[in-house]
Amino acid sequence: MPTDPRDAYAGDPELGEPFDDEPEDAPGARVSDYPATVTTTTAPALIPPARPGLPLADWWESLRGRWGEFERRRPTWRWPLRRTAFAPRRVEVDYRDRISVATWMVMLGLGASLLLRLPGIELGFWALGSPVSIPFTGTLLSAGFLAIMAAAGAESVVTVHPWFAARPRARTRTWSFWTLPMALTIISTVLLPLAATPLIQVLALVLSALLLGSAYYGLFATVERGRPGFRRARFLLDALAYGSALLLFLFVYQTRTRSLLSGTLVAVIAVLLAAEMLRSATDRSSMALTYGGIIGLVLGQVTWALNYWVLPGLTGGLLLLLIFYLLVGIAQQGLQGRLTRRVLLEFGVFGVVALALIAAVGPGFRFAP
Numbered sequence: 001m002p003t004d005p006r007d008a009y010a011g012d013p014e015l016g017e018p019f020d021d022e023p024e025d026a027p028g029a030r031v032s033d034y035p036a037t038v039t040t041t042t043a044p045a046l047i048p049p050a051r052p053g054l055p056l057a058d059w060w061e062s063l064r065g066r067w068g069e070f071e072r073r074r075p076t077w078r079w080p081l082r083r084t085a086f087a088p089r090r091v092e093v094d095y096r097d098r099i100s101v102a103t104w105m106v107m108l109g110l111g112a113s114l115l116l117r118l119p120g121i122e123l124g125f126w127a128l129g130s131p132v133s134i135p136f137t138g139t140l141l142s143a144g145f146l147a148i149m150a151a152a153g154a155e156s157v158v159t160v161h162p163w164f165a166a167r168p169r170a171r172t173r174t175w176s177f178w179t180l181p182m183a184l185t186i187i188s189t190v191l192l193p194l195a196a197t198p199l200i201q202v203l204a205l206v207l208s209a210l211l212l213g214s215a216y217y218g219l220f221a222t223v224e225r226g227r228p229g230f231r232r233a234r235f236l237l238d239a240l241a242y243g244s245a246l247l248l249f250l251f252v253y254q255t256r257t258r259s260l261l262s263g264t265l266v267a268v269i270a271v272l273l274a275a276e277m278l279r280s281a282t283d284r285s286s287m288a289l290t291y292g293g294i295i296g297l298v299l300g301q302v303t304w305a306l307n308y309w310v311l312p313g314l315t316g317g318l319l320l321l322l323i324f325y326l327l328v329g330i331a332q333q334g335l336q337g338r339l340t341r342r343v344l345l346e347f348g349v350f351g352v353v354a355l356a357l358i359a360a361v362g363p364g365f366r367f368a369p
Contacts, residue, residue: 095160099216102153106185107209109149113142113189114201132258143189150185150212151178157216161223173285177219179272180237183244184212190251215240222280234280241273242325249320252303254313259304266320267300274328281335291331299324318358326351 118138125132154177158164164174188208195201214236221233252265274292275285282288302323306316326347333339 095157095220098153098157098160099213099220102150102156102216103209103213106146106150106153106181106212107205109142109146110185110188110192110205110208113139113146114192118142132260134261139190139193143186146185146189147182150181154178154181154216154219157220158223161220163224176275176279176285176288179276180215180219180241180244181212183248183269183273184208184215184240187244187247188212211240225280238277241277242321245269245273245324246317246321249324250313250317253306253316253320256307259307262307263300263303266303267296269296270299270324271296274324274331277328278331278335281332287335291335295324295327295331298327315358319355322351322354322358 118141120135120137120141123134123136155174158174158177188204192201192204192208195204218233218237218240221227221229222237224230248269249266252262252269255262271289271292274295275288278288278291279285299320302320306319309316311319329347330339330344333343
């Protein structure tokens with residue numbers, strides 16, 4: 001029986017070589033010179049060297065056994081510390097901060113649009129056998145860029161709502177929240193250069209900031225139906241949507257461009273604004289888009305017909321707004337399952353009265369020769 005601890009490693013080739021924690025042997029000293037009572041507390045080598053006479057499979061099993069022994073001997077308190085150090089932390093974001101940042105970014109862009117003039121371009125093509133040219137002025141280019149900024153701000157505001165935080169897949173349905181901020185931004189960009197004095201421009205900027213911030217707040221409050229303040233926020237958004245529709249219809253109708261362009265623009269405006277107003281009436285965004293598409297198609301055809309009538313821009317815009325209001329109201333009642341004969345009669349009476357007021361206040365209708 002060996003008395004030296006290292007003799008045990010020599011007797012078993014799988015144990016490998018011991019840790020050499022003892023003093024080195026003097027030249028010519030024998031192993032048996034060490035006392036028999038010497039013991040060691042060192043562990044065997046983690047990775048035993050592969051010997052020529054040891055098969056590869058046996059050496060691999062020995063390595064796995066050593067690794068398991070090493071894992072058992074490791075302190076267990078280190079792993080929880082490492083896991084908690086890299087654990088993701090949920091950060092609560094205040095939607096009011098995002099409303100403030102988004103509003104100020106758009107206002108900064110509006111102010112820059114008054115100081116910087118972008119060069120305009122003109123796009124020409126052939127349609128239905130005749131040439132068509134679309135002039136893109138610097139104001140229109142600025143309006144498009146700022147509208148994208150406003151849409152990005154609306155996306156950042158509504159996505160922090162708890163309803164979207166609990167449903168990550170529902171974030172693909174946030175496109176309907178973009179339309180109203182985009183419409184308000186386009187209107188502000190077009191109207192600001194028309195201000196007579198710098199003071200009026202500053203006041204218009206302040207008013208634009210208030211309207212855009214209110215729209216962001218209303219969008220956040222109407223993400224989930226039945227929440228406190230939903231009705232007030234929805235009323236505010238509807239008022240802003242109808243006002244935006246009237247101004248945008250006026251912008252398009254007053255240009256007196258070809259029906260191919262004016263009808264298409266009015267249809268696109270009606271689709272987007274109708275989708276914004278109908279999203280609170282149904283949980284299916286595709287249904288709101290379908291009804292909005294029908295409304296846009298009708299408004300486009302009406303614009304095509306109105307181009308053959310000699311009407312002032314305000315009168316034509318009011319007619320388009322009246323038809324838009326009637327169609328959106330009927331669609332809302334239909335989506336909510338409350339469309340009855342009485343409701344249709346109420347809308348019909350309101351339409352007749354409104355049409356009579358437009359005809360009485362504005363100039364008469366006469367067909368262009």
